[in-house]
Amino acid sequence: MALVMEKHKMPEQDPQVRARNFQEVALGYDEETAVAEANRCLGCKIPKCRQGCPVQVNIPAFIGKIKERDFDEAIRIVKESNSLPAVCGRVCPQENQCEKHCVMGIKGEPVGIGRLERFVADYQLAKNEEIQPIQFAEDAQKVAVIGAGPSGLSCAGDLAKLGYKVTIFEALHVAGGVLSYGIPEFRLPKEKIVKREVENLQKLGVTIEVNAIAGRLFTVDELLGEMGFDAVYVGTGAGLPHFMHIPGENLNGVYSSNEFLTRCNLMKAYDFPNHATPIAIGKNVAVVGGGNVAMDAARTSLRLGAENVYIVYRRSEAELPARAEEVHHAKEEGIQFKLLNNPVEILGDENGWVKGLRCIRMELGEPDASGRRRPVAVEGSEFELAVDTVIMAIGNGPNPIVASTTPGMDTNKRGNIIADEETCATTKEGVFAGGDIVTGAATVILAMGAGKKAAAAIDKYLKAKTAEQK
Amino acid sequence: MFRILKKQELSPGIFHYDIEAPRVARKARAGQFIVLRVNEEGERIPLTIADFDREAGTITLIFQVVGASTQLLASKNEGESILDFVGPLGQPSEISENMGTIVCVGGGIGVAPVYPIARAMHEAGNRVISILGAKTKDILIFEDKMRAISDEVLIATDDGSYGVKGFVTTALQQLVDRGEKIDQVTAIGPGVMMRSVAEATRPLGIKTIVSLNPVMVDGTGMCGGCRVQVGDEMKFACVDGPEFDGHLVDFASLMSRSRMFRPQEAQARDHICNIGLGR
Numbered sequence: 191m192a193l194v195m196e197k198h199k200m201p202e203q204d205p206q207v208r209a210r211n212f213q214e215v216a217l218g219y220d221e222e223t224a225v226a227e228a229n230r231c232l233g234c235k236i237p238k239c240r241q242g243c244p245v246q247v248n249i250p251a252f253i254g255k256i257k258e259r260d261f262d263e264a265i266r267i268v269k270e271s272n273s274l275p276a277v278c279g280r281v282c283p284q285e286n287q288c289e290k291h292c293v294m295g296i297k298g299e300p301v302g303i304g305r306l307e308r309f310v311a312d313y314q315l316a317k318n319e320e321i322q323p324i325q326f327a328e329d330a331q332k333v334a335v336i337g338a339g340p341s342g343l344s345c346a347g348d349l350a351k352l353g354y355k356v357t358i359f360e361a362l363h364v365a366g367g368v369l370s371y372g373i374p375e376f377r378l379p380k381e382k383i384v385k386r387e388v389e390n391l392q393k394l395g396v397t398i399e400v401n402a403i404a405g406r407l408f409t410v411d412e413l414l415g416e417m418g419f420d421a422v423y424v425g426t427g428a429g430l431p432h433f434m435h436i437p438g439e440n441l442n443g444v445y446s447s448n449e450f451l452t453r454c455n456l457m458k459a460y461d462f463p464n465h466a467t468p469i470a471i472g473k474n475v476a477v478v479g480g481g482n483v484a485m486d487a488a489r490t491s492l493r494l495g496a497e498n499v500y501i502v503y504r505r506s507e508a509e510l511p512a513r514a515e516e517v518h519h520a521k522e523e524g525i526q527f528k529l530l531n532n533p534v535e536i537l538g539d540e541n542g543w544v545k546g547l548r549c550i551r552m553e554l555g556e557p558d559a560s561g562r563r564r565p566v567a568v569e570g571s572e573f574e575l576a577v578d579t580v581i582m583a584i585g586n587g588p589n590p591i592v593a594s595t596t597p598g599m600d601t602n603k604r605g606n607i608i609a610d611e612e613t614c615a616t617t618k619e620g621v622f623a624g625g626d627i628v629t630g631a632a633t634v635i636l637a638m639g640a641g642k643k644a645a646a647a648i649d650k651y652l653k654a655k656t657a658e659q660k
Numbered sequence: 661m662f663r664i665l666k667k668q669e670l671s672p673g674i675f676h677y678d679i680e681a682p683r684v685a686r687k688a689r690a691g692q693f694i695v696l697r698v699n700e701e702g703e704r705i706p707l708t709i710a711d712f713d714r715e716a717g718t719i720t721l722i723f724q725v726v727g728a729s730t731q732l733l734a735s736k737n738e739g740e741s742i743l744d745f746v747g748p749l750g751q752p753s754e755i756s757e758n759m760g761t762i763v764c765v766g767g768g769i770g771v772a773p774v775y776p777i778a779r780a781m782h783e784a785g786n787r788v789i790s791i792l793g794a795k796t797k798d799i800l801i802f803e804d805k806m807r808a809i810s811d812e813v814l815i816a817t818d819d820g821s822y823g824v825k826g827f828v829t830t831a832l833q834q835l836v837d838r839g840e841k842i843d844q845v846t847a848i849g850p851g852v853m854m855r856s857v858a859e860a861t862r863p864l865g866i867k868t869i870v871s872l873n874p875v876m877v878d879g880t881g882m883c884g885g886c887r888v889q890v891g892d893e894m895k896f897a898c899v900d901g902p903e904f905d906g907h908l909v910d911f912a913s914l915m916s917r918s919r920m921f922r923p924q925e926a927q928a929r930d931h932i933c934n935i936g937l938g939r
Contacts (some may be wrong), residue, residue: 259770400748431884440913442920446884463931466703468924542916
């Protein structure tokens, strides 16, 4: 059979149509397309794709089962390693992970591993199968997980499967973390996917307590003491948004991407006033930054009715940290890229509202510490962009609440929790940490990978501790 | 779900709720706040804690109906529940023994959140002089509670219907004029009031703490909506505050930012009237 060199196209909503609605952009493969795409997989004896996956999903095995149309077995294999496949199939940067290593990618396009993962995950969700709760032993040990984001959910899922009674404490009113407040509905549907994945974990036997803010309602020491937990995993994620510290950031019409996306995704401000949380969006919006969050904020602005949406980024297209697919989608929808430009001031009108963004042109100089060419301002090249909304999407710092109330758990000078790369162990006994609170802003799958590693390490730690006591 | 154990309308549009939240009550300290959400479509509303009863397991909230969300909250009856309630949030007030004479200033419903601070100041053995401000006598709240824990209470009403005619700063000036040695002022109320207090104490060099209630979504250190310029620094009221040095707060931008959603707020009020939740 001749090799098909290109991936089967992902059916998508038309760019003109989708740019004005919040429904999912990518519609997913049907069965025939999935099987045809699976047939592109060569089933390598030494599968390099698997090494590229932060949670080492057995990729050739699950794709093999899709070829045989045994979708139930395919998803079972995926779930051995990945507790949130419907999420990962949608938001993982596969082009930098599994698909980057695919042999098919050398001469053509790699196998659409992410699309196939999504297909089998959606197949199973659609079947709405009964989930068998785990039968915990009478004397099962208890583990507390702080934060119901991707890291905490994956850690909790693995620990429950190992027989531990897990309670996740979530500060917000819904579980999901960035999957709920950050990533937009049109990339990751909340009711259809996130809520279902969380519910499935609960059916398995994981307890989730919302409105429970660790460090305030209780401390880590109390969890390990009077609250009777044997170990704690801290996966509190990204925290306070960064600002540029340029003049005008307190003007009305300036948001952090966290605030903008939280209003829209978590609080459903796109459905205002049926949902009570407001969002004020102008006609002309500048989003500062070049990552996935910047793309999400820009595409959300468009869907809220903005006419011109600009991405203002100080480096060039090659350095955009966003996934290629997100950049492609954004361009298709009409987002305007103002590359090699850096904001120097946000300009306000007499009522305290944004009326413009003063930028300076940049050019790329010598490589900096990150290995990327350092942008340098071109003197005298300042110009004004007429906008009435500015969204700062330039990253987050760590949330200080848990660290500042947990003596003995050390942080680095940036405020991130110090944890062992392999075991996620912190400097405090019985306390593990992973995800963005340790690494700084990264990806969903890396946070999940840390959660998995931590679950294995917590299991080892608790078994050793039990053996010691005997 | 969090049950409303007591509901009382203190004066037209101003409500006292005792909410059943034993775990929050156990940890709450003076100066902190909570965030609540009435129902599934609701906004997250930050409210400063007006009192807590660790034994009864309740948190007292005092709020004024100003927009759609507070109207929705006010439409709940005693015995009914609200969906989400998270706290205690923010840093507690810094309170210790031997702080000296503390003037606690509360304006409007700001008297409510100043109460637990004044009480804690009193319990720590400090001398507490309270200044309560209201537009008129009828809408003055918490007077008895404040009297019970204050060494002295001064009252100011805009119309002179009770106490001194004028603002809280008028009463504060009286204290200064009589030679009172003031070690700290803690002021909670509308932005304009807190700014006036801070301006009054600045030339006198009296340490002045204000408690801010800016735009906020999550209240847990994530959205950055509550950012406020304090001196050279950008601070986040939900994790760094809500209390700050009143002499360093940029009140102009704080008050301007609180008007950011005015058009939407008006739209929301209309909406809530249309769906029959308005009173």
